[in-house]
Amino acid sequence: MKNNNTPSKGSQNNNNGIVAAAADAATELKELFIDSLKDIYWAENALVTALPKMAQNATSPLLASAIKEHLEVTKNQVVRLETIFALLGEKPEGKKCEAMAGLLKEGDGILEETVPGPVRDAGIIAASQKIEHYEIATYGTLCAFAKALGENDAVQLLTQTLAEEKEADMILSDAACSSINLKAAKNTMDSVVPE
Numbered sequence: 001m002k003n004n005n006t007p008s009k010g011s012q013n014n015n016n017g018i019v020a021a022a023a024d025a026a027t028e029l030k031e032l033f034i035d036s037l038k039d040i041y042w043a044e045n046a047l048v049t050a051l052p053k054m055a056q057n058a059t060s061p062l063l064a065s066a067i068k069e070h071l072e073v074t075k076n077q078v079v080r081l082e083t084i085f086a087l088l089g090e091k092p093e094g095k096k097c098e099a100m101a102g103l104l105k106e107g108d109g110i111l112e113e114t115v116p117g118p119v120r121d122a123g124i125i126a127a128s129q130k131i132e133h134y135e136i137a138t139y140g141t142l143c144a145f146a147k148a149l150g151e152n153d154a155v156q157l158l159t160q161t162l163a164e165e166k167e168a169d170m171i172l173s174d175a176a177c178s179s180i181n182l183k184a185a186k187n188t189m190d191s192v193v194p195e
Ligand SMILES: [Fe+2]
Pocket: 044, 074, 077, 135, 165
C-alpha cells in the first residue's frame, strides 16, 4: 500500500526502504570522519557554554568542582579538535549535533524538574553521564576511523580525549555512588516521612 505521508528531506525511502542519499552525502570514509569531527566540534563548544550552568546548579561542592574541572578539560578538547582539523588541512567548523542538543535540552529539563539539593545533584549527574557516554561512543568511533585512515597523529589526540571522557564518567559515578544518590534517597524519605 502506498504511504501518503510526505517523507522529510534527507530521509526519502525507495520502495525497498533504502534511504536516498543527500546531494552532499559522503562517498569516502575520510569525508564521514571529517563530518563527524564537525559534529563533535559543535557538541564540545555547546558544552563549554552549558557546563557553567550545571556547575552553578550543583549543591555538592565535590560535584561542582568536578564539573568545573571538566569544563577546563573540555576547552582543551576544543583546541585539540582544532589541531586535528589543521592536521587534515580542514578549517575548524561546527555542524549542529542534534544528539548533543537533545541531551543538553534534557539536562535543562532535569534542572526545572528538581529542587536544588541532593536530588537535583543526582539529576545533574544522570544528565552529565548521558553526555559523557555519548562522547565516549563518539570518540571511540573517531579513533577507529582515524586508525583505519592511517591518520596516526589524529589517533593519538583522539585517544587522549577519549581517556578524559572515560575519566569524567568514572568521577561522576564515584560521586553518585559514594554519597550523592544516598543523600538524595534520604532527602526523598525525609520529605515523605512526617516528623
Ligand atoms: Fe568532551
